[in-house]
Amino acid sequence: MSDRPFWADEEYVARKPLRVPGGIQINSTRGAVARTWWSARFIAVLEELGVGGRLTRGRSYARSGQIVSLDVDAGSAVALVQGTRPAPYKARIGLRVWDKEQWGRAEQALADDAFYAATLLAGGMPTEIVEMLDGLGLSLFPDASGELSMDCNCPDATVPCKHLAAVFYLLAERFDADPFELFALRGRDRETLLSNLRERRGGVAAESDEPAAPPASVPPLSEVLNRFYDAAPSGATPPRPPVTSPDAVLDQVPEIPARVRGSTVTDLLRPAYRQLAADE
Structure with a gap:
């Protein structure tokens, strides 16, 4: 069997991939795919591998809807990507899952500062979370040379191939819309x-039928009404509000039970909300 790649054979003729009716495609039509720093960080892993033109072709695949399906689960993202052959290729991106002890440390750190959970719920991710997890010996983002694994059953021996690159770009856009998807891979x-965060913060008791009694150190409301508008004590640090994404409101309304070319209506609306905020 020859060691020459299939595309180096004289009889090989480049062909366009077969169209996929209703295929999953990214919303970005030009320029960079990642819209947030965390998605850009994920894409940077792919770029570090230096696969040249495969990035461009993978981006084209993602934009033209060549991805038939994508399933994201703990430790892996598996997709069917349509190429030039009748049967779509199976592309898999694997990431090491944190064990019980590691997740225990991560969840406790997230629960100790409600700012993290509040920002995630608002559709954002604070940059401080990277430093916090690094301090625990954990990395939310994969290392291209270590814990990240990739495979595809296409004839291309180079990893990542354009099919895997297309999956990377689709994942990045999903991370843009919901940073919790990054934790799902872990x-x-x-x-x-x-x-788990509510439980670690004592939220189970707070959600019971009986209302929680206020702490003994909190004075009755009637005794502090006359001081409600007083300035905060000197040196007091105001609470930091969560960073709210322009499209966070979409996460607060029921999902419309319809899909357009494989994408939910909510995901299709997100770029418009972000553009409106950028134009202000």
């Missing part, structure tokens, strides 16, 4: 993570 879906 082993915690949105609902489980939020439930």
